[in-house]
Amino acid sequence: MTLLHDRFPEADLPHVALGTRPTPVRRLEGWGGEVWLKDESVFGDGDWGGNKVRKLEWIIPEAHRRGRRTLFTVGGIGTHWGLAAALYGREHGLRTVLGLVDQPVDDHVRDQLHRLEASGALVHRYPSVGRLKLAAPGLLWRHREGLRLPYYLPAGGSSPVGTLGYVDAGLEIAEQVRSGALPEPAVVVTAVGSAGTAAGLTVGLALGGLSSQVLGIVVNDAFRLDAEVVATLANGTVELLQRRGATIDHVVHESDLTTTDAYLGQTYGATTPEGVAALESARADGLELEPVYTAKAFAAVRDVASRTAGPVLVLNTHGPRGPGAIS
Numbered sequence: 416m417t418l419l420h421d422r423f424p425e426a427d428l429p430h431v432a433l434g435t436r437p438t439p440v441r442r443l444e445g446w447g448g449e450v451w452l453k454d455e456s457v458f459g460d461g462d463w464g465g466n467k468v469r470k471l472e473w474i475i476p477e478a479h480r481r482g483r484r485t486l487f488t489v490g491g492i493g494t495h496w497g498l499a500a501a502l503y504g505r506e507h508g509l510r511t512v513l514g515l516v517d518q519p520v521d522d523h524v525r526d527q528l529h530r531l532e533a534s535g536a537l538v539h540r541y542p543s544v545g546r547l548k549l550a551a552p553g554l555l556w557r558h559r560e561g562l563r564l565p566y567y568l569p570a571g572g573s574s575p576v577g578t579l580g581y582v583d584a585g586l587e588i589a590e591q592v593r594s595g596a597l598p599e600p601a602v603v604v605t606a607v608g609s610a611g612t613a614a615g616l617t618v619g620l621a622l623g624g625l626s627s628q629v630l631g632i633v634v635n636d637a638f639r640l641d642a643e644v645v646a647t648l649a650n651g652t653v654e655l656l657q658r659r660g661a662t663i664d665h666v667v668h669e670s671d672l673t674t675t676d677a678y679l680g681q682t683y684g685a686t687t688p689e690g691v692a693a694l695e696s697a698r699a700d701g702l703e704l705e706p707v708y709t710a711k712a713f714a715a716v717r718d719v720a721s722r723t724a725g726p727v728l729v730l731n732t733h734g735p736r737g738p739g740a741i742s
């Protein structure tokens with residue numbers, strides 16, 4: 416049972432628990448203001464954690480409900496999402512087909528590719544998003560089972576179903592505020608790679624009665640990720656809840672959240688000097704970030720904390736652990 420089920424007992428919301436909730440919160444020192452951390456890295460089974468696991472808790476049972484045995488999804492070659500889908504899908508009887516687009520290769524990405532190979536995912540690589548889009552219908556057809564096509568999931572698992580994971584996380588933050596584990600954040604900072612995390616949080620924080628503003632740090636330039644896009648996904652998720660029988664009439668407006676691409680750097684996957692500096696400060700705090708998402712979010716935290724009167728909460732959404740994890 417999740418907070419989402421507690422909140423909407425009337426709704427039909429298939430779910431499989433893949434992590435332990437709530438994830439811990441703690442104060443961080445030395446980030447230029449009152450900064451708190453919510454550590455999503457520990458959400459998962461011990462081998463692979465982080466924000467994608469919360470999405471899979473809703474996506475995997477949805478695939479079963481639709482009678483599918485194959486997931487098909489897309490991303491960059493360093494995709495955390497594709498790896499999480501492959502690892503957790505396999506444990507739950509699903510195989511994963513990945514259409515991946517090349518991105519700058521650093522040690523982190525190389526590591527990811529090795530783990531993808533080991534995960535049993537069926538990997539197809541393309542030099543550009545355009546080429547992947549051309550190939551996608553053929554890939555779906557090729558990996559059909561009987562007349563059933565694979566269950567298609569957008570990049571990052573950011574469908575309305577996947578986004579439920581962060582609606583629940585937003586409710587969890589509200590619960591932690593209520594219990595005194597955390598002061599009410601003025602701002603909640605998260606990296607935005609495909610918008611599901613930011614969209615879900617926007618809905619969940621509001622449902623939980625908090626007036627915290629989501630600030631999304633855009634790390635991906637492969638598609639539009641402005642406040643309008645996030646709000647549209649948030650509203651799509653509210654509509655999904657309504658279709659599943661939840662009594663909810665919440666509407667998210669573009670002005671309910673902010674996104675910025677000021678920390679993106681040259682492109683998705685390219686490192687930035689501020690990001691690398693944030694990564695190093697975080698390491699001194701015992702926090703293991705990566706350069707693509709969380710380093711850029713934490714680079715923003717210092718600036719945001721210095722201009723925000725109230726507490727700032729930042730999510731560590733990155734979570735590989737276990738034997739293959741980067742140290």
Ligand SMILES: *Cc1c(COP(=O)(O)O)cnc(C)c1O
Binds near residue numbers: 467732
């Ligand atoms: C995918 C990812 C994000 C971004 O989440 P979205 O829901 O895709 O916007 C942030 N941090 C890490 C480590 C990720 O892997």
